[in-house]
Amino acid sequence: MPDQEKEKPATTLAAEAPAAPAPPKPGPPSEDHSQQPFFGEPLVGFDPSEITGSLIVIEGMDGSGRSTQIALLQEWLESEGFAVQTSGLRRSNLVGRDIDELLAKNAVTRLTLALMYATDFFDQIEHRILPALRSGTIVLADRYIFTLIGRGVVRGINRDYMGGLYAMALRPHLTFWLNVRPETAFGREFRKAQAISYWEAGRDMSLSHDLYWSFIRYQTMIKREFEVMAKKHNFIELDGEASVSAVNKLLRQRIAEQLGIRSTKYTPSSALSHLWR
Amino acid sequence: METQDAVQKPARTEPVKSTLPQPGRPIPSRSYPGALIVVEGTDGSGKSTQLYLLKRWLEIGGYRLHFTEWNSSPLVKSATRRGKQRRLLTPTTFSLLHAADFADRCERQIMPLLQGDYLVLADRYVYTAFARDTARGCSPRWLRNLYRFAPIPDITFYFRAPLDVAVNRILSGRPKLKYYEAGMDLGMSYDRAESFRLFQARILEEYDKMVETDSFVVLDGTMPVNKLQKQMRDIVASKIDLKRFAPRAEVAE
Numbered sequence: 389m390p391d392q393e394k395e396k397p398a399t400t401l402a403a404e405a406p407a408a409p410a411p412p413k414p415g416p417p418s419e420d421h422s423q424q425p426f427f428g429e430p431l432v433g434f435d436p437s438e439i440t441g442s443l444i445v446i447e448g449m450d451g452s453g454r455s456t457q458i459a460l461l462q463e464w465l466e467s468e469g470f471a472v473q474t475s476g477l478r479r480s481n482l483v484g485r486d487i488d489e490l491l492a493k494n495a496v497t498r499l500t501l502a503l504m505y506a507t508d509f510f511d512q513i514e515h516r517i518l519p520a521l522r523s524g525t526i527v528l529a530d531r532y533i534f535t536l537i538g539r540g541v542v543r544g545i546n547r548d549y550m551g552g553l554y555a556m557a558l559r560p561h562l563t564f565w566l567n568v569r570p571e572t573a574f575g576r577e578f579r580k581a582q583a584i585s586y587w588e589a590g591r592d593m594s595l596s597h598d599l600y601w602s603f604i605r606y607q608t609m610i611k612r613e614f615e616v617m618a619k620k621h622n623f624i625e626l627d628g629e630a631s632v633s634a635v636n637k638l639l640r641q642r643i644a645e646q647l648g649i650r651s652t653k654y655t656p657s658s659a660l661s662h663l664w665r
Numbered sequence: 666m667e668t669q670d671a672v673q674k675p676a677r678t679e680p681v682k683s684t685l686p687q688p689g690r691p692i693p694s695r696s697y698p699g700a701l702i703v704v705e706g707t708d709g710s711g712k713s714t715q716l717y718l719l720k721r722w723l724e725i726g727g728y729r730l731h732f733t734e735w736n737s738s739p740l741v742k743s744a745t746r747r748g749k750q751r752r753l754l755t756p757t758t759f760s761l762l763h764a765a766d767f768a769d770r771c772e773r774q775i776m777p778l779l780q781g782d783y784l785v786l787a788d789r790y791v792y793t794a795f796a797r798d799t800a801r802g803c804s805p806r807w808l809r810n811l812y813r814f815a816p817i818p819d820i821t822f823y824f825r826a827p828l829d830v831a832v833n834r835i836l837s838g839r840p841k842l843k844y845y846e847a848g849m850d851l852g853m854s855y856d857r858a859e860s861f862r863l864f865q866a867r868i869l870e871e872y873d874k875m876v877e878t879d880s881f882v883v884l885d886g887t888m889p890v891n892k893l894q895k896q897m898r899d900i901v902a903s904k905i906d907l908k909r910f911a912p913r914a915e916v917a918e
Contacts, residue, residue: 429804429806432802482748483762486743486744500740500765503765506765507744553810556804
């Protein structure tokens with residue numbers, strides 16, 4: 389059975405912000421649950437006590453294998469009888485497509501883009517993720533606020549500012565970080581499209597005219613931000629260079645523990661077997 | 666003399682609580698040569714008329730200036746319109762979308778122009794978001810953080826009109842209030858006009874709270890237009906070294 393009471397990390401994102409309230413106390417849960425499900429501040433108009441599902445986040449750079457793992461996890465969880473919903477960046481009804489357009493035009497500045505992503509994020513939280521969690525669904529999130537914070541910070545936006553922006557983000561029950569070397573990620577991403585995109589390579593940051601070096605430098609900067617956040621937010625770090633099946637096994641073990649699933653046995657169906665390496 | 670009465674506190678000293686704390690990188694408060702003049706107030710307080718007249722005065726004088734309006738960035742406009750039409754917006758996303766809009770104007774217009782030694786006139790500024798979004802239930806602390814990249818204005822005129830006056834000005838001139846404009850999303854009343862009045866009352870209260878903390882220059886929105894404009898021009902002339910923005914040719918003489 390899903391047991392959302394069990395997992396209550398003591399850290400809060402708001403602890404980064406200068407004027408933040410005292411973080412929720414670790415140890416036995418207090419009577420007041422209102423603060424705990426969110427990083428810093430409660431979201432206007434939502435009662436977090438209604439959450440019965442679990443929010444599981446998979447983070448990692450482009451080419452770290454996130455979407456492959458999520459497809460496999462969804463199949464496994466569904467075979468175990470859990471309702472699953474996925475979420476990811478730029479998928480909101482409100483501004484998902486607007487962000488695509490902004491990215492295509494390159495006309496957007498860093499702060500506007502950061503705020504559009506925040507809008508996209510909270511629209512999904514309010515209209516998709518929270519309703520799903522209230523109905524006991526497992527939400528698998530392909531990236532979360534950590535990517536968004538990292539991207540802002542490497543572009544020179546103040547870390548506290550970014551943290552404060554996401555103070556009302558729901559705290560995940562589990563956060564996995566698929567850690568890969570930028571060089572490996574480059575190869576994987578290049579194979580996918582036979583090219584590297586403007587934003588993946590962080591070309592707006594003028595790091596290098598050489599696409600390869602631009603990609604490596606940019607992703608290395610993001611990776612450093614992840615290293616900082618990994619400690620603060622109890623990321624479960626997995627070696628994203630390992631085989632798909634090996635990574636998937638570790639993910640299943642940890643998730644099974646969280647959800648109280650006895651067996652972690654899984655073989656992908658024929659529809660997904662091509663992913664299994 | 667009458668200027669003295671209507672104007673509360675010229676407040677030239679540094680604001681005690683720097684209400685828009687500057688973030689690490691962007692914009693320390695006075696690192697630019699330009700000047701920023703802002704008008705704020707509830708709907709129907711007369712602020713836009715007054716800012717228009719101030720702008721005409723400066724334009725006719727040939728000063729270098731730029732005028733910017735709340736909620737007008739072309740990049741974000743379609744998203745805002747869609748969100749409002751389909752009623753997809755919650756207090757949080759309403760606030761974020763307007764912040765994105767403001768950030769776009771701030772990064773692409775307001776800041777470059779202030780750096781480039783322009784006079785920037787803004788019809789509504791971040792205080793609109795503070796008043797409106799707080800009235801919608803957003804956390805004030807979160808909001809202050811959200812907008813802390815905004816440069817602090819040199820003058821913030823707050824046009825204050827009693828609730829009835831302002832609300833009646835709007836209701837008599839506008840046949841149909843829009844959903845979010847009337848604060849219908851707050852569920853205070855099924856009647857749009859009544860909801861609007863309740864919403865505006867909350868906003869007015871939030872504005873009033875900022876008079877001290879944000880060094881607003883309070884003007885009486887019920888005064889005759891031309892008298893009010895004279896006050897406004899006097900204050901601008903006394904607080905801002907307008908010669909700096911005069912046509913360059915004249916400076917050369």
